Amino acid sequence: MEQIQSLALSSTIAAILPETNAVQPFQAIAEPPIQSKAEETKKQEVCPTLALAAADVRSVLEQQRQESHNLTTKLNILFVVNGALLTSLTLSRLMFAQSWFSLGEIVGFLINFSLLINAFLPRQVAVSPNLGDRKFLEHYLTLTPEEYHLKMMVNLVQTYQINKQRLDDVSQSLTYSAYVTWTVALVIMLQVIFAYLLPDFKTYLSF
Template structure:
């Protein structure tokens, strides 16, 4: 594609769209962090409930299952919480890798030699690559939280069954 055939208005609109998508991705990460905090609080509340009611301290199939599910759930939440490397510009990485091979390749110099249209195109390519690399990290966090949500629901169901068994069905208390 020659630089003379690129419409500046189209290029600017594309840049705005890509920036909007990156901003949306950033908001999605914030929502996931909020969900993670809610799951931590929910699990802490469930653990407190089981401890206060002394259900978890009585050895039974239910308490063993509850402890196992808590362990799995906190592992999932920690997996979601683990620091991940989010990318700002993939070209900076490429330049740093090739810097050892070439003689002092500098980021601003490479971009400043481009025509304005080529510069915009290169920035669009960089932003799209950045989005794609960061989306993998966001999807990873989302998957961990999805599993943690399911395990939290499982803990709540087991705790409810445990409580019903202990307080309303005396024959099953020995389980």
């Protein structure tokens, strides 16, 4: 009986020992090296930062395009308003009267339409990437993803600066045109008042 118990005990120990010996090498292999962990952390820190910066730059460029559309709408409105004022003066024949008001209106319309045409003239628009450059594919496709993002961000910033100068010129012309339009409308209103409500002053305003 004692021999049977000793045999059972020895077989149990022999069954347990291989399992414990097999676990130890598996745990040693599963541990990654410290250097690879640091490299992966560095990559995870760099890539999202570049992605966020590129998204912000593209968002600013989209706002710039929206501003360009708004300036185009203002340009059309000023053209329509000045055309309506010129048509009303022509039909009422107030512009053809020999007075200082008529002279001021003619000068105002000349200045105004000159400003509007200056804002309407086409200007060179910068785009990025420039597909007209034959070396674009040869230069950029050899870069790593991080280098490509950095190069493209620099190009987008330069594109924004060039287009900003163009939009500033258009905006300045439209601002001056709005002031001239308001002045012309004021002169027209004064001419109507003096022509129809105060006819006694008509002789003093003519030349």
